[in-house]
Amino acid sequence: MTIKILGIETSCDETAAAIVTEDKQILSNIVFSQIETHQKYGGVVPEVAARAHLDKIDFVIDKALSEAGCKLSDVSAVAATCGPGLIGGVIVGAMAAKSIAAHQDIPFIAVNHLEGHALTPRLTHKCPFPYLLLLVSGGHTQLLIAKNVGDYELLGSTMDDAIGEAFDKTAKMLGLPYPGGPQVEKMAEHGDPKVYNLPRPLKGRAGCDFSFSGLKTAVRKYINADMSEQNKQDLCASFQHVVADVVKDRCLNAIDVLSEHHPAAKHFVVAGGVAANQKIRSTLQEISDRSKLVFVAPPVPLCTDNAAMIAWAGVEKYNGKKFDDLNFAPRPRWPLNEL
Amino acid sequence: MKILSFDTSGDFCSVVISQDQKILSMQSDKIKWGHAAALHPLMMSCLHACDLQLSDMDCFAVNTGPGGFTGIRVGVAAAKGLGIASQKPVVGLDGFSVLYEGVINQVKTSKIMLVLESRRPEKFVKIISRQGDVVKEPFSALPTQMASYIDAETSVFGNCTLENIKSDYVEIDIALFPQLAHQRISKDKLDPITPLYIRDPDVSLPKR
Numbered sequence: 001m002t003i004k005i006l007g008i009e010t011s012c013d014e015t016a017a018a019i020v021t022e023d024k025q026i027l028s029n030i031v032f033s034q035i036e037t038h039q040k041y042g043g044v045v046p047e048v049a050a051r052a053h054l055d056k057i058d059f060v061i062d063k064a065l066s067e068a069g070c071k072l073s074d075v076s077a078v079a080a081t082c083g084p085g086l087i088g089g090v091i092v093g094a095m096a097a098k099s100i101a102a103h104q105d106i107p108f109i110a111v112n113h114l115e116g117h118a119l120t121p122r123l124t125h126k127c128p129f130p131y132l133l134l135l136v137s138g139g140h141t142q143l144l145i146a147k148n149v150g151d152y153e154l155l156g157s158t159m160d161d162a163i164g165e166a167f168d169k170t171a172k173m174l175g176l177p178y179p180g181g182p183q184v185e186k187m188a189e190h191g192d193p194k195v196y197n198l199p200r201p202l203k204g205r206a207g208c209d210f211s212f213s214g215l216k217t218a219v220r221k222y223i224n225a226d227m228s229e230q231n232k233q234d235l236c237a238s239f240q241h242v243v244a245d246v247v248k249d250r251c252l253n254a255i256d257v258l259s260e261h262h263p264a265a266k267h268f269v270v271a272g273g274v275a276a277n278q279k280i281r282s283t284l285q286e287i288s289d290r291s292k293l294v295f296v297a298p299p300v301p302l303c304t305d306n307a308a309m310i311a312w313a314g315v316e317k318y319n320g321k322k323f324d325d326l327n328f329a330p331r332p333r334w335p336l337n338e339l
Numbered sequence: 340m341k342i343l344s345f346d347t348s349g350d351f352c353s354v355v356i357s358q359d360q361k362i363l364s365m366q367s368d369k370i371k372w373g374h375a376a377a378l379h380p381l382m383m384s385c386l387h388a389c390d391l392q393l394s395d396m397d398c399f400a401v402n403t404g405p406g407g408f409t410g411i412r413v414g415v416a417a418a419k420g421l422g423i424a425s426q427k428p429v430v431g432l433d434g435f436s437v438l439y440e441g442v443i444n445q446v447k448t449s450k451i452m453l454v455l456e457s458r459r460p461e462k463f464v465k466i467i468s469r470q471g472d473v474v475k476e477p478f479s480a481l482p483t484q485m486a487s488y489i490d491a492e493t494s495v496f497g498n499c500t501l502e503n504i505k506s507d508y509v510e511i512d513i514a515l516f517p518q519l520a521h522q523r524i525s526k527d528k529l530d531p532i533t534p535l536y537i538r539d540p541d542v543s544l545p546k547r
Contacts, residue, residue, distance in 0.1 A: 040544060047408065047540035054412050054534060058419045072424055088409060091375045092416040098379045099420025103393040326379035 003076045005318060006064065006100070007311025008057075010093030011085025011113045012138070013037075013044045015056040016307035017064035019075070022315050024123055027068035029301070029308040030060045035179060042178050043168070050088025057096050064307070072104055077323070079314025082110035083331030085139075090330045098326050107323040109314045114336045116309040117271040118146055121296040123312040130265045132258045132293070134251060134284065135336075137272035137305075138164030138181070143208045143254040144336060145262060146269070149316045152336040155254050156208025163243060164274045166212035170219050170239050174232050184236045185277050191230070191237030196222055198242045203249045208257070210250055215242060244283040251284065255291045268293040275303040340524075341391065342398045343382065343421075344516035347374035347414040348406030348434055349456055349498065351510075354378075354385045356396075357517035363389040367513055374413040396427065400520035402511065403431040404535040405455050405463040405477065411534045418532055430520045431532035435465040435477065440515045442496045442507070443469070450474055452489060454497030454506065462499055463537050464488075479538045 003022035010016070013034040019027040034052045038044050065072065080097030083090055094110070101108035117135055121127040133152075135142045141158035161169070164181055171180020176187070198218050201211040219239055227235075251268075258265050268288045274280060281297055288295035302309060317323070341363075346353045352374050353367035364385045370377055386392060401418035404411040415431070422429040438453045446469055455463040457479065464485055466475040475488065482501045489495060495506035523529065 041542060045540060045542045048542060050408070050412060051534070051536070051540065054416055054419075057416060058423055061420075061423055088412065091409060092412055095375060095378070095413055095416035096420035096423070099417045100424045102379055102383065103421055103424035105392070105394070326383065327376045329373060329376035 003315065003318060004070060004074055005311045005314035006061070006075045006078045007307040007309070007314050008061065008078070008080040008093040008097050009113070009116070009305055009307040009310045010053040010057065010089040011081045011083070012089065012305055013049050014305040015053045015060050016305065017060040018307035018311045019064055019068035019070055020123070020308050020311035020315060022319070026308045027070060028064045029306055030063045030067065031306050032056045032060050039178050042172060044086070046086045046088055049086055050092060053089040053092040057092055061096065072100065075104065075106065077101065077107040077109055077314055077318050079109040079111045079310050079317070081113045081116065081310050082328060083112065083334035085113055085332065087330060087332040090332070094328070094330045102326060107318065108326060108328070109317050109322070110324040110328045111310045111313045111317070112334050112336060112339060114140060115339065116313045118144070118152065118336065119149065119313045119316055120271050120298045120302050120309045121267070121269040122316070123309065124298045124302060125296045127267050127269065127296055130262045131267035131269050132254055132265065134270045135272045136163045136270065136274035136280070138162060138168060140272060141210050142336070143250065145258060149320055150322065150339045152339070154335070154337045155257055156210065156250065158210040158212065160211055160213035161216060163210070163212060166216050166243065167274070169216050170236070173220055173223050174235070181274065181277070184240060185279065187233045187236035188240040188279070191233030191235070193237040193241035195234035196238035198238055200242055200246050203246055206253065208250050208254045210246065215239070240279050244279050247280060248283050248287055251287055255287070255293065266294055267296055269296045271298065271303060273304045276300040340397045340521070341395055342400055342517055342520050343393070343396045344400035344513065344520055345378065345382065345414060345417070346402035346511060346513050346516070347378055347410045348402045348404050349410060349511065352377040352381055353513035354381045355513045355516055356385050356389055356391065360517050360521055362514060362517065363391070365514060374410050378413060378417055393421070394425070396425065398428045398430060398520060398524055399425070400430040400432055400516050401532065402437065403433050403532055405434055405457065405537045407458055408536060411536070415532055415534045428524055428529050429532055430523045430529060432516060432519050432523070433535050434511055435467070436519060437511050437515050438496060438498070438509060439467055439471065440519055441509055441512050446494050448492045448494045450493040452485065452493050452495045454485070454495065454499060454501060456499040457538070462497065462501070466493070477535065477537050
């Protein structure tokens with residue numbers, strides 16, 4: 001019988017459950033977004049999120065099973081995000097998963113949320129190890145070499161804000177609704193990226209680290225009460241252009257490291273919520289083409305937080321018999337190079 | 340009827356397995372943190388002690404609070420998972436009901452104030468008549484604020500010490516869960532389990 005894994009994701013503001021098979025079929029992928037709940041606060045409130053996860057956890061799991069047309073007795077293991085993330089939410093998914101696994105007497109698999117993102121291209125594409133991975137989301141900005149399941153080499157990460165955070169904060173400063181990243185992108189479509197002169201932090205410097213707090217401060221200096229809609233669109237376009245430019249610079253350094261240490265590697269992968277940004281995607285496509293690497297970006301619904309990626313990470317870990325004990329303690333911090 | 344009951348709402352992680360209200364095995368660890376790691380191993384150890392499996396259970400019962408927010412969620416999320424997997428009834432027992440059951444035989448007054456630990460200066464309070472009717476719905480209050488509700492006809496019980504209030508210290512007794520769960524399940528239709536937080540999340544709306 002084909003291996004089917006139930007995946008559960010509750011680490012930020014999406015309560016999600018999915019069933020994925022070992023032969024890469026996503027039988028169901030249920031995401032219940034809490035965006036409306038958090039909108040009035042202008043960002044995710046951890047305690048509010050944790051309560052909302054608990055309210056919806058049984059609903060999303062039941063729906064994932066019914067939509068997949070599958071019973072729990074067909075499921076081979078339960079995989080749940082056990083960190084990093086907002087711990088109150090992480091605990092909800094982890095506890096439900098442990099209960100189901102213990103009751104069914106099947107393996108429990110504790111999945112690192114970042115590894116879920118990191119392995120998604122192997123669910124949607126043919127993407128053998130090793131590959132270069134840019135992980136960009138509201139909470140993370142990292143360049144890594146994925147060598148195997150559970151084996152990641154960190155090349156660089158942000159020293160302050162994550163890219164998604166910089167987008168969200170820019171949106172907030174401009175009075176755009178939460179979540180701000182997609183709003184900034186929408187505004188940028190109608191703006192001129194050359195209007196505002198913004199700094200490009202770390203550009204031209206060695207290494208693969210990122211920094212976005214100085215850029216955010218520079219954006220703030222341009223914001224004033226008299227801004228027209230066109231001014232705002234121009235500022236969004238300028239901001240997005242500079243971010244893409246910095247990402248390009250840091251990724252080119254990472255590609256140098258990759259080709260020196262892993263000359264056989266052929267793929268450059270982007271994952272995480274910010275991978276939904278079309279400007280960043282096209283920039284990455286361009287440098288991949290120039291570097292003779294195959295660019296892989298999973299479809300947008302699999303870039304933002306979802307449980308199919310957790311179920312798939314579960315498949316990969318199941319195949320390697322990497323199971324976890326029921327005493328696994330959910331972790332608010334859990335770097336990918338400490339798996 | 341075999342019932343697995345558990346409580347992670349406070350400074351204990353407790354599990355009891357019962358059959359027709361007879362306790363088959365019971366374990367309780369005093370832990371302030373780490374319920375999410377401790378609960379399932381404790382369940383398995385209790386089951387092992389009476390040579391049963393989770394799939395042998397006919398019902399599950401959980402303390403739905405009030406107490407530590409994280410602890411409550413550990414218990415309720417685990418209970419929901421068991422409900423999904425077993426398709427068996429899950430009973431939510433609030434801490435006040437368990438406390439009431441534990442003290443009712445020693446109460447001489449007409450009213451009982453039940454106080455539960457919150458890990459904050461404000462504690463969780465409920466006032467009940469000796470017959471078990473609600474006098475005042477659960478609220479959060481400082482000991483000084485509680486004093487105004489206490490008269491000669493009120494006895495105070497709680498799992499925390501209260502400054503300047505004469506009260507008796509009682510822990511939530513996991514051994515009482517089987518009989519309470521049994522009462523609930525033999526009654527009417529079961530409500531879906533909902534956590535009892537009492538206190539709203541600490542959050543302020545952004546300034547515009």
